[in-house]
Amino acid sequence: xxxxxxxxxxxxxxxxxxxxxxxxxxxxxxxxxxxxxxxxxxxxxxxxxxxxxxxxxxxxxxxxxxxxxxxxxxxxxxxxxxxxxxxxxxxxxxxxxxxxxxxxxxxxxxxxxxxxxxxxxxxxxxxxxxxxxxxxxxxxxxxxxxxxxxxxxxxxxxxxxxxxxxxxxxxxxxxxxxxxxxxxxxxxxxxxxxxxxxxxxxxxxxxxxxxxxxxxxxxxxxxxxxxxxxxxxxxxxxxxxxxxxxxxxxxxxxxxxxxxxxxxxxxxxxxxxxxxxxxxxxxxxxxxxxxxxxxxxxxxxxxxxxxxxxxxxxxxxxxxxxxxxxxxxxxxxxxxxxxxxx
Amino acid sequence: xxxxxxxxxxxxxxxxxxxxxxxxxxxxxxxxxxxxxxxxxxxxxxxxxxxxxxxxxxxxxxxxxxxxxxxxxxxxxxxxxxxxxxxxxxxxxxxxxxxxxxxxxxxxxxxxxxxxxxxxxxxxxxxx
Numbered sequence: 001x002x003x004x005x006x007x008x009x010x011x012x013x014x015x016x017x018x019x020x021x022x023x024x025x026x027x028x029x030x031x032x033x034x035x036x037x038x039x040x041x042x043x044x045x046x047x048x049x050x051x052x053x054x055x056x057x058x059x060x061x062x063x064x065x066x067x068x069x070x071x072x073x074x075x076x077x078x079x080x081x082x083x084x085x086x087x088x089x090x091x092x093x094x095x096x097x098x099x100x101x102x103x104x105x106x107x108x109x110x111x112x113x114x115x116x117x118x119x120x121x122x123x124x125x126x127x128x129x130x131x132x133x134x135x136x137x138x139x140x141x142x143x144x145x146x147x148x149x150x151x152x153x154x155x156x157x158x159x160x161x162x163x164x165x166x167x168x169x170x171x172x173x174x175x176x177x178x179x180x181x182x183x184x185x186x187x188x189x190x191x192x193x194x195x196x197x198x199x200x201x202x203x204x205x206x207x208x209x210x211x212x213x214x215x216x217x218x219x220x221x222x223x224x225x226x227x228x229x230x231x232x233x234x235x236x237x238x239x240x241x242x243x244x245x246x247x248x249x250x251x252x253x254x255x256x257x258x259x260x261x262x263x264x265x266x267x268x269x270x271x272x273x274x275x276x277x278x279x280x281x282x283x284x285x286x287x288x289x290x291x292x293x294x295x296x297x298x299x300x301x302x303x304x305x306x307x308x309x310x311x312x313x314x315x316x317x318x319x320x321x322x323x324x325x326x327x328x329x330x331x332x333x334x335x336x337x338x339x340x341x342x
Numbered sequence: 343x344x345x346x347x348x349x350x351x352x353x354x355x356x357x358x359x360x361x362x363x364x365x366x367x368x369x370x371x372x373x374x375x376x377x378x379x380x381x382x383x384x385x386x387x388x389x390x391x392x393x394x395x396x397x398x399x400x401x402x403x404x405x406x407x408x409x410x411x412x413x414x415x416x417x418x419x420x421x422x423x424x425x426x427x428x429x430x431x432x433x434x435x436x437x438x439x440x441x442x443x444x445x446x447x448x449x450x451x452x453x454x455x456x457x458x459x460x461x462x463x464x465x466x467x468x469x470x
Binding site for chain 1: 374439454468
């Protein structure tokens with residue numbers, strides 16, 4: 001046996017013991033335990049669990065998401081677990097959440113175990129493969145409905161007052177946030193970002209009636225889909241409170257279009273298809289001017305983050321080609337901002 | 343004067359090595375990083391070919407927008423410094439609200455669009 005196998009076997013034993021304790025099972029067997037591809041920030045493991053209780057044995061297809069070793073972001077893992085659990089309970093298509101472990105002595109870092117939803121996650125396949133011809137027609141309206149349902153969750157009912165929050169006026173908060181990050185990290189003057197900040201402060205939309213939980217990275221790359229359409233929304237890592245329009249603006253960014261720029265929403269449909277479906281499902285009339293504000297915000301946010309990525313290389317000497325080259329993607333956000341405000 | 347291969351020719355062979363030899367022989371993250379590195383080589387190739395012309399255009403357009411005398415053409419290093427200081431001045435004037443009128447805003451957006459399209463012609467021509 002090589003080291004990797006020894007490590008995997010140890011991991012299986014620990015996961016078995018953890019599940020047995022959490023579910024008060026007499027016996028737990030794990031089958032098909034394997035690491036799944038992807039998951040740059042975290043490891044994803046897939047397995048089937050045979051769980052024997054006092055009266056019966058149940059079988060579940062599960063996924064375990066493990067933070068990087070030594071990670072200090074345990075609190076956000078709890079947050080993600082709780083947001084996904086609430087979303088599942090409120091009928092949003094989200095995997096069912098089972099157990100959260102924040103004790104690093106078990107697997108070296110925080111992890112949670114959730115239902116495994118079978119399907120595809122690669123956006124490019126959704127856009128191009130014959131098998132998804134029908135899915136291409138329905139995914140965006142389905143995602144709009146799921147998002148409306150998610151935004152309708154009352155944060156107070158689930159104890160989410162403590163999620164990161166921009167306060168009562170999210171638009172103004174995020175302008176200040178972007179400005180602060182921009183001024184702290186920029187190494188060269190960026191007139192387009194100055195212009196974006198100026199334009200945004202002239203076009204601040206009215207605050208929402210109440211804050212919703214915001215997914216924070218809502219796009220086709222963060223769903224599991226099949227030929228029939230959306231099966232589950234995933235990746236709630238940066239969920240926070242805010243204006244629901246924030247998710248809709250982010251959804252329309254060019255970065256998710258896989259080159260199909262004539263279709264604003266992830267290369268699949270026009271904005272109006274998304275807006276219509278969201279309005280029908282939520283009963284909220286979307287102010288088109290406000291939508292423009294949130295798209296500019298999304299691009300500015302991604303723009304200042306490209307600078308942060310570049311600085312992890314420039315300042316810290318992190319020798320990662322991808323991080324370094326992200327510094328040259330700032331212009332992609334700049335052109336989008338100019339197209340939106342010009 | 344250096345001997346052949348030129349800088350661009352050398353970058354080409356490195357890009358091809360990364361793309362056609364290293365990437366296919368690698369998996370996962372290493373394969374991805376090799377492809378990103380090949381793309382970086384292409385960015386540098388385009389920058390070598392286009393930087394000077396782009397800086398000339400940028401400096402000219404910014405000087406006109408800010409109603410400054412057009413800086414006399416100089417070395418590449420002087421052009422870079424002119425672009426830096428004109429961009430800095432434009433930032434300050436936008437921030438101070440001096441370019442808020444409808445016509446000044448439209449002119450500013452037009453100039454910035456030309457400059458950013460040039461940046462993309464080097465960084466990511468697929469975005470044009």
